[in-house]
Amino acid sequence: MRSRTELNIRKSFFVFLLAIIVSISVASTVGAHASSSGYSDIQVGSDTMQYHLSLVEHDLLQIFPDKADGGDKISDKQLSASLGALTKLVDDGIIVTGDGKVGTAVIVSAKHEKRASMDMIGIDIRYKFAAPVKQYLVQYNFFWYSGVDPAHSNYATIQVGGQTIQQVLGSQNYIVQIQGPGAGAGNPTMASALASKPIVDIAAANSWQNTLKTYVLMGMEHIWSGLDHMLFLFGLLLASEQKVAKIVKLITAFTVGHCITLVLSSLEIAYLSPKIVEPLIALSILYIAFGNIWKKKESARVTVTMLFGLIHGFGFAEVLRGTLSGQMALPLFSFNLGVEIGQLVVVAIVIPVLLLLRRVPLKINWNLYASGIIGVFGLYWLIERIVSQ
Incomplete structure (x- = not known):
């Protein structure tokens, strides 16, 4: 038996x-964990915004305007030669407005960097406005807007008026509303017009309840x-x-x-x-x-x-x-x-x-x-x- x-x-x-x-x-x-991620370090001034965008090199290759020289890497030579194409990519991926006026992105630099032990591409972007801004709106469209990765997340650290605020941007909350330094009440007409959009008001987001949730x-x-x-x-x-x-x-x-x-x-x-x-x-x-x-x-x-x-x-x-x-x-x-x-x-x-x-x-x-x-x-x-x- x-x-x-x-x-x-x-x-x-x-x-x-x-x-x-x-x-x-x-x-x-x-797949198991195939979703992409990125980081945004945003410094808000009265009439300027300094935006440092970090994307995993492997993820950026999916939307990079020029093909890689070989393998899954983007060379320094390609980065320096692609600032114009990167500017168009950033214009499509990030929309910054100041009091309703769309800002123009200027790519200051793009280079390889290490973040969280990952190989990333860091892109320094500068937005300049003609007058002090009372209310900024940042709309982040990378990856999910084009359908490349609907699960993409971006972890934003925003510095404004002496405060540091963290916010996770995703396909359900991709518009950030930021009061300019020293600004009073925001523009109610703009807020009303965008009420149907998934806006994150940074003033409201800066609370332990929102962080917990x-x-x-x-x-x-x-x-x-x-x-x-x-x-x-x-x-x-x-x-x-x-x-x-x-x-x-x-x-x-x-x-x-x-x-x-x-x-x-x-x-x-x-x-x-x-x-x-x-x-x-x-x-x-x-x-x-x-x-x-x-x-x-x-x-x-x-x-x-x-x-x-x-x-x-x-x-x-x-x-x-x-x-x-x-x-x-x-x-x-x-x-x-x-x-x-x-x-x-x-x-x-x-x-x-x-x-x-x-x-x-x-x-x-x-x-x-x-x-x-x-x-x-x-x-x-x-x-x-x-x-x-």
Whole structure:
């Protein structure tokens, strides 16, 4: 009579064959964290605006007016020779008005720079107006306006009137309203005309409530939009066999792990390159899938889950690296809170579904089959991320 282990091995083999047929085509077209990001450092004067735009070099290549000399790099020679084309690109991507009059962008310089340990292109832009401005409007259109990346985010640090204000710009809030230094009430006619637009009033945005809301939502969106993080979490729920004690142990271990590296990496105290992090995240998915199939010991699972939590924390922190300046505690706390809320929502949805499937009168080990499919995704991403580098 065959042993239980032998049956599990045979069963897992067929599960993986089925999983490959069902999901390999899906895995080949689904990404994990492909959204682009950028930074805006804006200094507001009475009749001038100095705008430093930083975009990841790899992302800028998608919209760069001239083709790269080779590979995924833009040479210094290309940058210096493309200021005219970059000016047109900036005019389409950023619209700055002062009291209703459109400002003209002048590209002062464009050069390679390092930010948050990433290779970026920094573009210095200057806007000059004929008279002191009471109200500025900045409309940021890069990537999502053209449909290149609707999930693109830009982390803006705005200095005006002795204040430093941070704001996250996205496809749902891409217009920033800024009072000029020393200005009184804004132009009510302009505000009324643009009431239907997704405007961020910097005066209102400069509050702890807005910061809390912005970064909590960012954390929730990040966990939900990252299919690799979601599949790892789903694998943990399968490993728990829907038992409360096991769920608490595994989720706590994962949370403790990613909280540690999220904080250290966001504050730029510790850093691990995405070239290392991304394959390890894929490996974590593969590990949890194999662990579910071969029934690893619970103590080993908890320890390894926390170790992989440390790796996932570096992945979470890529969103915040380079964005935290000045008051860091609230954005960091809020983003982490958002990640935890996102996890709890996933748990609250998945557990009842798994419990319901257990009641289906079919002799199918749902945990085994689901783990097999998760394993295929993990294996595919592991190979893809190693080969691509």
